[in-house]
Amino acid sequence: MEGPQIEAEALAIELADLLDAGRGFRAVARCREVFASGVEDHRILRLLASTLMEECEPADAALALARLAQLAPSDAQTWIDLSEARQRAGDLTGAEAAADAVLASDPQHPIGAALRAEALYLQGRYREAFEFLAPMARAPGAHLAILPIFGRLCKVEKKPWQGISPLEQALAAPHDAPRIALVEANFVLADLYNSARRYEQAWEVVTRANALKGAEFDPEAFESRIDAAIAAWNPSSVCELPEADAGAVQPILIVGMPRSGTTLVEQILANHPRVAGGGELATITRLVINLSRGHAGQPPLLEGPDALTPEWVQLASRRYADALAAVAEADPGEITRVTDKMPINALHLGLVQAIAPRSKVLWVRRNALDTSISCYFQNFGGANSYAYDLEHLGRFHRALERLVLHLEDVLRLDILHVPYESLVGDLPGWTRRILDFVGLPWEESCLRFHESTNAALTLSNAQVRVPLFTSSIGRWKPYAQYLEPLADALHIPHDQLSDL
Numbered sequence: 001m002e003g004p005q006i007e008a009e010a011l012a013i014e015l016a017d018l019l020d021a022g023r024g025f026r027a028v029a030r031c032r033e034v035f036a037s038g039v040e041d042h043r044i045l046r047l048l049a050s051t052l053m054e055e056c057e058p059a060d061a062a063l064a065l066a067r068l069a070q071l072a073p074s075d076a077q078t079w080i081d082l083s084e085a086r087q088r089a090g091d092l093t094g095a096e097a098a099a100d101a102v103l104a105s106d107p108q109h110p111i112g113a114a115l116r117a118e119a120l121y122l123q124g125r126y127r128e129a130f131e132f133l134a135p136m137a138r139a140p141g142a143h144l145a146i147l148p149i150f151g152r153l154c155k156v157e158k159k160p161w162q163g164i165s166p167l168e169q170a171l172a173a174p175h176d177a178p179r180i181a182l183v184e185a186n187f188v189l190a191d192l193y194n195s196a197r198r199y200e201q202a203w204e205v206v207t208r209a210n211a212l213k214g215a216e217f218d219p220e221a222f223e224s225r226i227d228a229a230i231a232a233w234n235p236s237s238v239c240e241l242p243e244a245d246a247g248a249v250q251p252i253l254i255v256g257m258p259r260s261g262t263t264l265v266e267q268i269l270a271n272h273p274r275v276a277g278g279g280e281l282a283t284i285t286r287l288v289i290n291l292s293r294g295h296a297g298q299p300p301l302l303e304g305p306d307a308l309t310p311e312w313v314q315l316a317s318r319r320y321a322d323a324l325a326a327v328a329e330a331d332p333g334e335i336t337r338v339t340d341k342m343p344i345n346a347l348h349l350g351l352v353q354a355i356a357p358r359s360k361v362l363w364v365r366r367n368a369l370d371t372s373i374s375c376y377f378q379n380f381g382g383a384n385s386y387a388y389d390l391e392h393l394g395r396f397h398r399a400l401e402r403l404v405l406h407l408e409d410v411l412r413l414d415i416l417h418v419p420y421e422s423l424v425g426d427l428p429g430w431t432r433r434i435l436d437f438v439g440l441p442w443e444e445s446c447l448r449f450h451e452s453t454n455a456a457l458t459l460s461n462a463q464v465r466v467p468l469f470t471s472s473i474g475r476w477k478p479y480a481q482y483l484e485p486l487a488d489a490l491h492i493p494h495d496q497l498s499d500l
Helices: 002-020 024-036 042-054 058-071 076-089 092-105 110-122 126-138 144-156 160-172 179-195 199-213 219-232 235-239 262-270 283-291 310-329 343-355 368-376 390-410 420-425 427-438 444-451 477-482 484-490 494-498
Strands: 250-256 275-277 337-340 360-365 414-419
Touching: 002 024, 002 042, 024 042, 024 058, 024 283, 042 058, 042 076, 058 076, 058 092, 076 092, 076 110, 092 110, 110 126, 110 144, 126 144, 126 160, 144 160, 144 179, 160 179, 179 199, 199 477, 219 390, 250 262, 250 343, 262 275, 262 337, 262 360, 262 420, 262 427, 262 444, 275 310, 283 310, 283 343, 310 337, 310 343, 343 360, 343 390, 360 420, 360 427, 368 390, 368 484, 390 484, 414 420, 414 427, 420 427, 427 444, 477 494, 484 494
Parallel strands: 250 337, 250 360, 275 337, 360 414
Antiparallel strands: none
C-alpha cells in the first residue's frame, strides 16, 4: 500500500509545482504520460482527472475517469464526474451513458437524473428530457439538483410556470443546499419569470442571484490593465512582434462580449461543409495564463508583447494549431477552417497576431444594454466575474471596446465588425458578407443553422436550434427603471432609458 501512496503523493506535488509555475501545458503532458503508462491506482486516476479538468482538457479527463469507472463500477461519484467531463468535451452520447450508469443502480438519483436531462437538452432532445424529468420535478419535496435543468426545459417547452412553481417551493423551504446550487436555482427562476413576463419578480430574483454569486471584480484595476495594454501594444512593438503559423487549418475567431450573438455566428459558419465548429476553445486563454506564470489576473490579460520570444511564440503556435487540428479531425468533412468562439479572446488579439497571423476575426457587437442585461441574467462559469454587477458590466464593456478598437488600428489582423441587430435583420446578406470575409463560397445551408446537428455547448443552446428571431432586441426595456448604474457606466444618458 505504501508504494502507490508515495507515488500518488509525489505526482500530486509534481503537478502542483508545474501549475504554480504557470506550466500548465507541461502538467497536461505529464498527466497524459502517466495515463499512457496504464496506471490503475484510483488516487492517481482521480488526480489526473482533476488536473486535466482544471486545465480545460475534459476529453483526457474523461479517459481517466472511464478507466476508473471500469475499476470501480459501483462508485456513483465516478460516473457523475465522467458524465460531466464528457459533457464538457462535447461527447453528449457518452455523457448520457454515464448518467444512465448512475441511474441503473438508483433510478431516483437526483444528480444522475439532472445529468441525463442535461445531456438530452444539449442534444436538442427537449421533449424527451422534459418527459423524463417531469415526474421527479413535480413530486413533493423535489430535489433542488434537478429543478434548474427542469426549469430550462420548461422554458423551451413554453411552459414557464411548470418550472416556476417547484423552484419557488424548493427555495422557500429550509435546506442545506450548497451555495452553488442555490445560485443556479435563482438564476433559472429569474429567467422563467422573465419568460412569463413577470418582470418585477424576475428583477427581484436575479438581483438576489447575482448577490449570492459572490463574484469579485475590481473595475478600477481592470481599466488600469487595459490602459497598460493599449500603451504597450503600439505600432513600434507590433512591428517587432515575432510571428509563427504552424497550422494547416485557418482559424476563425468569433469574439465580443458574452451574450452578444457569438454562438449564432458560429452555428451559421459551422453549417458550411468546409468549417468545423470548435466552440469555446480554452487554448489561447491557457497560453496567456501559462506565459504569465499564473498571474494574468481576472479575466486573464496579456498586457504587452515583451514576453513573446520567438521560441515561445513557435511553441504556442503549435499548441494552438494542435487544438484546431483536433477539432478538424473530428469532423468527417473536408475542413479548411475551424471556429474558435471564445468571446474573451477579444482581449488576446495581440497574441493571436503572433501565433496565428492568418486568423480571420469576427467581432460580434450587440446593443450594450441588451448584452449587459443578458449577461446579468446568466450564471456564468470561468472568468466572467464582472457579469454580476451592473456597474461592473458597463465598465468592462467599455474597457473591452476601447482595447479592441485600439488593437484593430495597430495589428495586421483581418477584423470584421458583425452588428447583431443587422445580422438578424438581414441574415442572407450578412451571411454572404461573413463567408466572403473568411474566404469561403456561398452555401445555402448556412441559413439553416437551426437544423444543424452540431451541439452548442453554451447558454445559447436552445436559441440556435430554432429559426432566427428578433425578440432579443430591446431585451433591456422591461427593466429600464433599474438600469441607471449600468447606463452611467456605459455613458448612456438616463433619458434614453425612458425611450420605451
